[in-house]
Amino acid sequence: SRYFTISEYPEGLPERSLFQLETQELPELKEGEVRIRNQWLSVDPYMRGRMSGVKTYVEPFELNKPLQGGALGKIIESRHQTLKEGDRVVHMGGWRDVAQLSGDQVQPLPDIDVPPQAFLGVLGMPGMTAWVGLTLVAELKSSDTVLISAASGAVGSLAAQLASQKGCTVIGSAGSQEKREWLEAHGIKAIDHHQSADEIKKALKEAAPQGIDVYYENVGGPMLEAALDVMNDFGRIAVCGMISRYNEAAPSAGPANISAVLTKRLRMQGFIVYEWIKGHEQAFYQQVGPLVADGRIEYRETMEEGLERTPDAFLALFEGSNQGKMLVKLD
């Protein structure tokens, strides 16, 4: 098996040289285990948090051990009762070409007619994140005006389309002209986040003179400050991510107008997908699965090819060079 490791916890934006490709002979399968040839690897912004060496809601990556992450592959050997050679499964043994795991650590693919890698994106963890954040955390209503940051990404692009299809007025932020055109083509008013908080505020006031009821927060920084200024009383902010902060070597000051949470009686709630999706998986697949399968929800993928490119794919997330879900395709 070939796999990536890190030998130190980086400060700031990681350098490409942080990631070392190692080789290891896998031991024979134990009873209950399966060996999987990975076909698709997921890279996700949260992995940066696992490289910081401190426990958040998840343990940090162990130094000099295979990194972990979402992956999809085919079972090539099995000593498990029900999982058979040839079965396709999703699991957390990513950042490597061949994974060896206990059968209870892998999930067969749901029976929905989509390309398999969709189960790492729009019908996988990022899709569930969009859905729980909007429906369960923000308790979205069709009368809401919704702001979504990183709106053309894996999470944001599903959140934006779900909100739009519910009848909400949706404003999305994205960092490139191409991404904003894609949003506009889906009925979503698009704004550029590469501006000062004051400029973003102005753009938001033009796009939503009626104010914002729900902010689906993915980035933090000036976007959050601008959003706080245009939120309506009793608005809800579902804090999904703050990617603008993940590479900060030292914490920067928070929004100057944070007291708006009080004066506007806002509800601001952070959430982690795997806690909220429990017990709702079937509802998610039933609601979102058919929309994806018949094309009512559009999803995009950006892929790097070959295991060697996994760190490049990961680092691209912080440059915003991905459109939709960032993936690595293996041979």
Ligand code: NDP
């Ligand atoms: P995306 O596909 O959205 O990729 C990340 C995008 O973030 C980039 O394409 C870029 O888009 C934008 N971005 C990068 N750096 C900055 C910055 N400094 N300021 C503003 N935007 C930036 O990734 P995901 O959809 O996988 O994740 C989106 C968010 O959701 C992340 O914050 C992630 O941590 C969070 N998340 C949270 C989960 C939870 O359980 N709470 C689960 C999964 C994801 P652009 O071109 O627009 O700049």
